[in-house]
Amino acid sequence: MRASPALVPIETSCEAEDTSVAEAIRALVGLIERIGAGTPDGLPESSSEDVLIDTEVNGCRYLLVRMPQSASSRIQLSPREQEIVRMVAKGHPNKVIADVLNISSWTVCTHLRRIFAKLGVGSRAAMVARLLEVGILTSSHRS
Numbered sequence: 477m478r479a480s481p482a483l484v485p486i487e488t489s490c491e492a493e494d495t496s497v498a499e500a501i502r503a504l505v506g507l508i509e510r511i512g513a514g515t516p517d518g519l520p521e522s523s524s525e526d527v528l529i530d531t532e533v534n535g536c537r538y539l540l541v542r543m544p545q546s547a548s549s550r551i552q553l554s555p556r557e558q559e560i561v562r563m564v565a566k567g568h569p570n571k572v573i574a575d576v577l578n579i580s581s582w583t584v585c586t587h588l589r590r591i592f593a594k595l596g597v598g599s600r601a602a603m604v605a606r607l608l609e610v611g612i613l614t615s616s617h618r619s
Contacts (some may be wrong), residue, residue: 528584551594553591556577570585
């Protein structure tokens with residue numbers, strides 16, 4: 477699983493942030509992001525958060541944390557949700573999906589709301605785009 481770094485401030489009582497420190501931290505985050513799938517320290521990847529740097533600068537404590545990235549392995553769609561996603565990707569409206577699957581239109585809407593919540597999207601188009609992006613849905617599903 478790929479992980480992405482995130483700067484997590486844990487002290488909120490710090491005075492005005494030194495811009496040179498902030499720039500150095502942003503540069504470090506960018507470097508770790510460019511490393512990509514591998515871990516910068518050579519350790520095996522994990523599915524949990526990893527603290528890369530824990531330091532104090534000018535009285536402020538900074539943590540650089542590698543966060544697990546939302547990947548297809550974390551998106552769990554039920555078989556029914558997968559059927560609905562496939563039909564939406566083909567352009568079918570809820571009524572057609574309901575008729576084909578022998579369920580009500582209300583049930584299709586409920587499944588779609590749950591799928592949207594799992595993916596963090598707000599529309600059918602965004603749902604399809606997200607599933608194409610993570611590789612759960614292939615372009616052959618859209619034809």
